[in-house]
Structures are given as C-alpha cells and as structure tokens.
Amino acid sequence: MSIPPFFPATTDDTVSLCALVDAMPNAPQLRHPADALMVIGRQLELIVQADRLVADVALGTLRFSFFRLHQGRITQLAAHCRSITVYGLADVDLAPVPGVTFVPLSPASPLCHEWFVVVDSPDFWGALLTRAVPNRAGGVLRRYLFEGALTADEQIVRRATALLGFGQHLADPIGATRHSEAHYARWGRVAYALGTHPEAERLALGYALGEFPALRAILAQRNAAPTALLAQAGAALEEHHALRSVVAYRRDGAQLVPVAWSAPHQPPPLPVSNAVAPAFGQSQPLLVAPADVGLGALSHSSALLVAPLVVQGRPWGALVAEQPAATAGEAAFAGPVIAAAALLGQLLPPAPAATTNSATPTPFLGPSFSAALPTAGGVSSLPAFKPATAPLEQRDAPPHDHSWPNLQSRLFAALAGFDSTGAEQVWAEACGVYPAEALCSDLLMPVQVAMGEAWHSGQVSVAAEHYASRFVQLQCHRVGRLPATDDHSAGLHDELWLLRPRQRGCLRGDAYQSESECLLPGKHQRPARLLGHPHSHRRENQSDHRQRVVPRIRWLPAVVLQQYALHRHRA
Template sequence: MTQPAAATLATRGAGPSLFKLVSHLPENRRWRRPADALMVLSRQLTGITPEQNHNTDLAIGTLRFSLFRMHQARITQIASLCRSVTIYGEADVEPPTIPNVQFVPVARGAALAQEWFVLVDSPIFWGALIANVVAEPGGAAGRRLTFDGVLTTDERVVSRAGLLLSLTRGSPAPMVASRDRAAQASHWAQIAFEMANHPERDRHDLLGCLNELPDLQMLLRDRELPQDRLCGDVVEALLLHYEALGSMLYHYEGGQLHAVAASSNMAMAPAAPQSAAFQVVQQGTMVLRQLAPGDADQVLMPEAQSVVAVPVMLGGGLWGVLLAGQSDPDPASSPTADGAVGLATLLARILEQRGVVAAKPANGAAAFPSMGDALADAFGAAAGFPSPTASAPPLPPGFAAPPAPPSAFPPPPPGFAAPPAPPSAFPPPPSFAAPPPPPPALNPAPGAQAAAGGFSLPGWMRPAAVAPAANGATAASPPAPSDGQTYSWPALRARMMSALVNYDQQTAEQIWRETCALYTPELICTELLAPLQIDVGDAWHRGEVSVASEHFTSRFVQTKLLNLLNASSSTTGGPMAVVGCTQGELHEIGAIMLSLFLRWSGFQVVYLGQSVPNSTIEEMIEHLRPQIVALSASTINAANSMAEVGKMIEAMSEPHPIFLCGGIAFQQRPSLRTLIPTGTFPTGDLRSIVNQITKLVHERWG
C-alpha cells in the first residue's frame, strides 16, 4: 500500500492544495491531532448533511482510496441525501461503487494525496476540516497518522476550496445561490455540543479544535458550571465576541419574562410589553428590529441602534429569550444576530441535557412554528416585506452576464460565478409597525428531524409544510404583496428607474432597502443595478430621459457598488488582483463590479479607480506582485492606452501578472483586441469566467 510522505506540505507535494488556503492562519487557529481525532471531527461535519434535502455538496479527501473504508458506512448512508459527494485520494485500490458518489484519483505524491479534508457546503450549513500529514510515527496504519489541521466556518475558504477541487476533477464548481447565516450558527452550536459530549473529548482535546468559535468554547469548558453562571456566560459572550452593546437573558414563566442574566455593562431589568423579547413570545420566531427614540429596548440600551431577540427552546417549548443590542441600524447586518442564534441554540442543548423543562405557552403566546429561513424571514416580517422563501421569485440557475449596454455606459464585466454571500452592506430598513398578531400553531414538518446521526434546526428555523389548524381550518401562509409583482426583478427595476429619473432619492433608497431585505448582493448587482444602467442608457438614447437624469442614476448605482465593495473584505492569502480603469477612462462601474465578484470569490483585491496613469503601473506591480492586473476601457483612446500597459507588462521580468482586458470598447470593436496580443479577454457566464481565472492562476502559480 502506498504511503504518503511524512514531510509537511510546505516542503513536499505538487499541484493544488487545500492546506495552502489556511496555512496563513495564526498558530492559535491551528492544531495537531492524530487520525482518530479527525475521524470524530469528520463524523460531526457529515452528521449535518441528512437534513439538507439534496442541497449539500460534500467533498472528502482520504489520502488514498484504501483509507476510504473509515468513511464508507457513513457516506453510503447519506450519499442519496446530498446533491453531490466526491472522494479524492491516491488510487491504490479499486474504489467501491456507491450511488451518487464520484471518486477522483490524485497523483501519488501530489499535495492532495497528503491532505485529509471534509468540505461541506449548502445553503444552511458550510464548513471545512482541512489537515495535512506531518508524521507517521507508527508505520503503515492509517489511524496512526498525525496531522496539522484547521476546522473552519469561513465561507470564503469553503468557496475557494470548492473551486480548487473543481479544477482537479475537471467540472464546474457547485454553487450556493443564497445562505442562511442563522441556520449556520445553529448548526455549529450543535456540532460544538456534540464534540463537548463525545467520549474522546478529553483524550483528543476536541474542544481545542473549535478555536475559531471561542464563544462556544466558553460555555462548554466546564461541564459542572452552575446554571446562573452559565446564563451569565451567554450574555457576556455576546459582549466579548459579537460586538453586542448589551445583552439580557430572560426566562419565560407564567406568561412573563423574568431577567436571569445581564451583560456586565447593564443592570437587570424586566422586559417591557413592547420589547422585542415579548414580540418573540407573540410571534414564535426570532425578531430583528431597528430601534427608534423612545423604544422600550432603546431605553434599556441607549447606545443600540437595533436589537435581535432569539427564542431559547427546550423540547418545542419556550424556556426564554436572548436579547442583544447592536450598533448597526440594519439589524440583519451585524454579527451579533448570528452569535445570538448560536449561543441560544447551545444554551438550549445544555439545559435539555441537565433536565430543564420549558413552560407551556401562555394564552396569546405563539407555539413556535417552523419559520423557514430564519434571518431573512425575521427581517422581512419586521420590515413589512414578504418572506423571500414565500413570495420572492426563484433564483436563476446561474448569474449570466447582462446584455451589452449602449456606448454611453460601460458594461459590467462578463460575470463571475455566484460566490458565497459577502458581509452585508445593507442600509437600515424602514420603520417597523406594531408586531402582527400571533400566527396559528403549526405541527412539525414531516422529516424535519435529521436522519440517523444528524442534527436538526430548532423548530422556529425549520422549513415546514402548513398543517391544519386545531379547528380544521388551514393555517395562513405569509402574506403576498397586493399586486403579486412588487418584488419581482422587472417591477423593482421599473420602480427604481422611475424614482431615479425623477431625482427622487428618498424613494430610491426605500426601494433599495426593500431589495436588500429580499435578495443577495450578487443578485442585486446582476439583476437590478447592471440592467438599470442599460435601461436608463437606452432611454437616454431615445430622448426619453435627460443627461442629468442619466448622471443621477449612474451616481446612485456607483455609490451602491462602492458601498458593497467597501463593506467586503479580501481573503488573506488569496491570489491578488489589481483592478481599475485604464489611463483616460472615467467609467468605472464595470471595474467596481469586477472587483466585487473577484473579492467575493476569494481574491485579494486592490481597486485603483478611474484613469490609472500608465506611469504608475510598473511600480505598482513591482510593489504588490499581483497575480492579476485587470483594466477597463470604453473608448478607442482608452484601448490604445491599455495596449501600452500590455507592452509594459510583457517587458517585465517573470513572473509577470496575467493581464485581463475588459470594457465595452473590446465588445463593440473586437479588432481592438489585436492591440494587446498578450492580454486575456475572458468570456462566458459568471461561473465559467471565475473558473477561467482560477484555472489561469492555478496553471501559472500552482
């Protein structure tokens, strides 16, 4: 049986490597464990998949196919429940035939043949276990291997790892169109709970592998922690790790909410009837709410701009509510909401383990129905918008590049694959009306519980079929907009265009907030902002709108794109791309959008803006050493200027960057491409473009 090398990946192994994606992490984020510990961690990750309803993509690296036997029983059990299952390893034996499981051989001595990994990606859970062989002190037995590894929840790492593996197997990377961060937080809390109660917890220091989740570690280190101390640690964890401006934990009993713990910067106080905590009792789901002067929760936490209130459920009953204040006026954009969901889930599991029982709902209190996409539904209900899961149009199967605009407007770049959802940059929602009456109780959805060995979401987060109400009537579905089309893309574009060409900034901002509450930033870019530019440009050419209206619209679109770009963050250690407009080029909307999609796809992006002088390009490349330089041109003069940059880059010493050339000039006049023989002009839809660029970077730099 072929043995993997004992050296680390830094010195041995060629080809794509997942461990390189996390090698930049500090020492306190990494750990060293034997193969037995990795088996436990692998089972925890794959234990999530049975409830994913065919939306999970699972990739496993087993070093070599003969070691797949350690995973085989589990993978055989869950393969039919996944969208795809792919196994990577050295082909030292003939792999078994399992429906819906693809085996991808890797070369002996390749980097992937020295890595143990489990990559799980779905709309409601994503994560990666990535480890590299460092020693084989006991010889040949697979379980005697020792690994340096990382357990990560970072969606950017998961996305980039999926792209690298797609290159290895020669097929497009599966894409996740939208993500539920609340469900993600809940799942990781349950994984942490299972690891803390595993028989091998102490021998392998399993909790030490969760160093990316210090808030959960904080609650799980001491199994004998008294309940009052446990509750105190929950509220303090929100303060320490999730930027909460204050937090309070209430216990629900006798129809009242009694404060049992408050963060160190607050005094304990009862919940006011108008508070978000009581709204949880009334509605049976998480509440996200922007605060106004005089709001009961604003009085409790004067510095807070918004609050999140999360139910703590035990056995389907309400035990209490976790309330936290946030500095961001947009209640859905703060990390506090995700942290509160994870901590509330973990607290519920610990209390259940200790035999604590929740009180039955009082009259007028909701019975905590299944509510679907937790963050989106809670935000949509609070703002008076329809639930995305109920009334938003279905996501398109990919993000095709929009049609070429008229010459007055440079187009967005040809597209990039739908990346993981970036950090929210959404503005605050509109004012909130009084909470709606409690919804009727719903029975749990059939099959809502996970399959054997899996986890399930709390009842208020799980999707469920509407069940008959107690009186025989059918429970009401979430309300749809009165005209049935208010939130479709054509309707949103028409409303936005009408507002902008009439210089109605207030209405445009209102439509923007509504759109942000329903759709992901990628979809907003490709389905609203880019087509809006085209529609206004066409109207200008027809003489239907003025030059001033066109400029007002362009400035609005540009501002929103820059807001998204400034709110996003580059992946440390990812390939570097420098993006801008070539000398003399002032139209930058296409370049900004290119920067966004590159950054969301895992690149480090340096955006240079309009009219980058040719004289600065060479010095910039020498200083940054980027893998990609991408410039945009919409006129013949700008294309000629870009040609000078191409000659400059070609004359530089190797390795010089890949030169990407884009803009309407090359679309309207393809002959201009001959001016830059060393330039790359990517084409196709978003997914193919991202795969092309990733492949180019991989082929040149590995």
C-alpha cells in the first residue's frame, strides 16, 4: 500500500493521549458523538485559519478512510499552518496532500481508538482528546460515542505534542514564547462559536467548555439584556475563579460608568485617564494601580486588571477585576477575565455611537496582543514575555479550483463537519461560476448521494445526513428550482421516485404504498437505482426483499429527486 510521506509507524503501542486526561485533577469530562467532535475541532481550526497563525496541528481520525471527510477543509488549513500531521490506521490509500504528513498506526496502538485535535501555536493552543467509549453491556466499542476533554492547558498541549512527536521533523519547533493574553481572547471566540452554533443544543456543545465554567454561565444568559448579561459575567467570574471583585463598566465619553457589580455599594465612575487609555487605544488588557484610577482608598488589591469590551471594532466598556492577593504577580487570574471580555464583545449590542455608521461593521476577531502585557503606574506586571520572534514563512493559499470534484469535496467536508460558514462559502463560489440548473445536478445531487453512502457505510452519522439534506433543500429554494408554495414539503416528501435509466421522465408512487407495490415497477423495468425519501420508520424497517430486488438503493430527500428527474427529462 502506497502512503503519502509519513514517519515510520509508531513502535510504542502504549502511547495514549487520553492518559493525559486521566491524569488531570478534576478534569471536566465530555461525552459526545463524533458529530460534536467535528464541530469542536473545527472551531480550533477556524481560529488558526482566520488569524493565519504559525501553528502545528495534529489530527487523530481513527482510520485514514475517515480523513477523507475532512480532506477539503484540511487542505485549506494546510496553506496557513506550519505543519499538519494526521494519525490513523492505514486502511486505504490516500493521495498526497501538500503540507500534510500521514503517520500510519499499528492496529494495537491505543491511538487507533482515539479522536484528537491538538493545536500548538505561540498565540493559541488547545487539545481535544477523546477515546471511543466501550459498550458496558457487550464489551464492544460503541461507534461514534467518545469521552475525553477539551483543554486549553499549556502543559497538556506540550505533553501531547511530545507524545505524538509530530514536531520532531521540524528544524525549528515552536519555542517557549507564549502570548497568553491573545490565547485566552481566542478561547473567548471559540466559546462564542460553540455556544451559538446551529447544533449547539442538540449536540450539547456547551459541555465541552468545562474548563471555562464562567464562559458557560455567560452563554447560558446570552439572550438577556446587556445589564443582566454583564451581571452574570461578573458573578460567574467571582464564583468560579475566586476573584475578589469584578465590575462591568460602560464607556461614556471620558468616563467609565459602572453598569454591573457585586459590591454592596455602587462603585464610582472611573476616568479614562492616561493609565486606562492604552487599554482602549490598543484593545489590550492592562494592569493599573488602584490609585491611578482614583480607587486607592476603596480597593484592597495591589493591582486592577482592565479588560476592554470591544463590540464590532469599537470600544464599548471594560471589565475591571481586582487581582487576588493569593495570585499576586501571577497571570492565572487574568486569563478567564480576558476570555470573558472577548466573549462579551460578541454578545453585547453595539454602543449608540457605533450605530451611526451606515457601513457594515467589521466583526470583532479579538485584539492583536503584543508579546507583553503592558502596565501603568509602576505596578508589578504579569510575568513579562520574551519579544515575539519573527514570523515564519507561510505558504500562500492555492488558487481556488472551481472544478466539480473540488467543489463537491469541499462541500461534503463542510456538511459532514456541520460547518455552515464553509458550506455557504463553497456555495457562493459555485454560484458565481455555474448556472442554477448545473448547481443542482452537478453539485448538490452528487454531494447528497455521497453523504447517503457515507451514512450507510458508517462514516457519518444520521444527523450529518439530515443536516446536509436541510442545506440542499435551502439552496434549491434559493436558486428557484422548487415550486414556491407553502405546502411544497408535504407534496414532495410523500412521493417515491423510480428513475429509469434509458427512458425519459420517471414514475411516481405514493410513499405509503406497500414495499411490494413500490418495488413492482422497479422489478420489471430494471432501474439502475431506486431513489426514495421514506419516513423514518421505513429506513428502520428495510426488508431483505428490497435489497434482493433492487441492486442499488440510495435514499435521498425528495427535493433532490425532483431535480434529478427534471435533469434526466431535459437531457
């Protein structure tokens, strides 16, 4: 079997990344299906891709055949990363992918039963480490149910990279310089993406943020009024991270007006003085002395952390947290506050001044932090970081390939990963090149067929197949290839289409007919395939008779079947 460039197969069959999770004290465990893992891992990838970070990425997909589900988006990600390494059982041949290294595993390796994503960059790091959960009843591994943890712990990420050894082939590995402020701000964006994902409730994506309980509490109140949301944020930070006091301020001209606080008495307004102004001018968290902002007699802390709230690229206010005495001189307390500020910046409505601009506001992607956390007023700063090293050379993204195979591969990968943004991007590119009829017959139809086959073979879940079906139906409506009636769904989904290979048109039968009646025309006409969209109970009760009579069965939404029938009729 010819495999793309890879390292020698792992000789130590005892290596397991989930052992790191087991060693974590009070580690927040997650128990999710593969659909959720794809969504969670995708958010880490999007951070790297959107910010063009110099990162090493390691993926564990159980088997190389499962990598095909992710090949489209990983190819795009490889254009920005320094390295991408894929681990799995070499059950199929894979075509070489530029910038991607494949490491075949021994069948006895525990990594063959672990799904993981490890991202290591000076500005952002994290790891999703999971293993297949054994069936307690029969002792057989349950498919697509995994347990593990999502962590932003630097030590866990470093140990995972050391165990995998995916950095040993690099002449210049990621150094020790870490920018924790930028790291935590990006985790605030990850939390927002997980909490507002279309499948967040069904897949319980919020439970993956067990390491950030304050962010989970904020997301639970994301639809509340701004004052209530800020009050919940301050209370969650104080409760889960043992902060002495967190006050939310709204900027009003040259002052910061308190909006939410937990103290018995209302805090006084803070002037946007020379000590605080850099936090808004550079959109960076800042340590200040209480005396520099007029709180010397009211605060018992040696320093205050000012984390700016930036909404749609404009200053909105700030979270001001007192530095606990137990963590004086440490950066541990700043991380949760910075992450919460980044999350709130995407949940809060824009300030009135921002609404006067008629142009479309730029989404807040998080501040570009410098290497060190600045200080003001001579206060002892958080541990200083070394100056940032020169960025490594990055490969330019390959030109867009608008061929049908490339578009189909990218759309399939996006739908399998529940990536609505990626799917819409592929669809927009295709709409700019091809007519509506070709989009339905040469893009949506093949992708839906491939998704159905992947579900039957166990490579994707039924939820992914349903998600793709909804996307296909929506796009067909957009291009006007479906009747614009209110009851079109009821009319289409109760039909069974039998397509004949060498004749025009198609037969239409009622979906509630018996299987023998539906299959009778197919038995005599020898169709190349039987396409249908039955109700859920039909899929569960497939009979052996159907499998014997029709050599090839593909279940598709009726909306696609109609387009396929019209396409064959016009052909």
